[in-house]
Amino acid sequence: MQESISKMTKRNSLLKTGIFLLLLSLVGCGDMGWTNIQWENRNNETIRVYVKGIIPNPSGGVVPSGAGADDLSRVALNFDDPINIADTITIEWTTKDGKNKRSQELKRNDFNIPAKVSCGKLRFIYSAEGKWSIKYKK
Numbered sequence: 001m002q003e004s005i006s007k008m009t010k011r012n013s014l015l016k017t018g019i020f021l022l023l024l025s026l027v028g029c030g031d032m033g034w035t036n037i038q039w040e041n042r043n044n045e046t047i048r049v050y051v052k053g054i055i056p057n058p059s060g061g062v063v064p065s066g067a068g069a070d071d072l073s074r075v076a077l078n079f080d081d082p083i084n085i086a087d088t089i090t091i092e093w094t095t096k097d098g099k100n101k102r103s104q105e106l107k108r109n110d111f112n113i114p115a116k117v118s119c120g121k122l123r124f125i126y127s128a129e130g131k132w133s134i135k136y137k138k
Contacts, residue, residue: 035083035117039063039075040125046096047126053086060124062096082118091132104132111136
């Protein structure tokens, strides 16, 4: 009788482990639902960045020149709730001292970004020529 209970306990433990691994494979364990938003500045000026069209607002704040040259120098934010992205994203930026205000509109569909992002990486890239682009990776 004791041997039979031991076998049942071991079988239940294996069954629970199998169910857990199955659920983990269905849900995924990579980003666990987090969305990472990164700001890169390939220009030679430090800028202050504001964004319209993304909720919650992931404004980059001050993004120094050279930010994004490697993973450690990117300005980044993480969100664990889904991010809603409008059809048009407006990026406004100034020089660090608040002067020389500029803006650029980007169309979400031009960058193959879904209207709701709940897991992945959005990279906002300010080029050396002073133009913005977005890269999205699920």
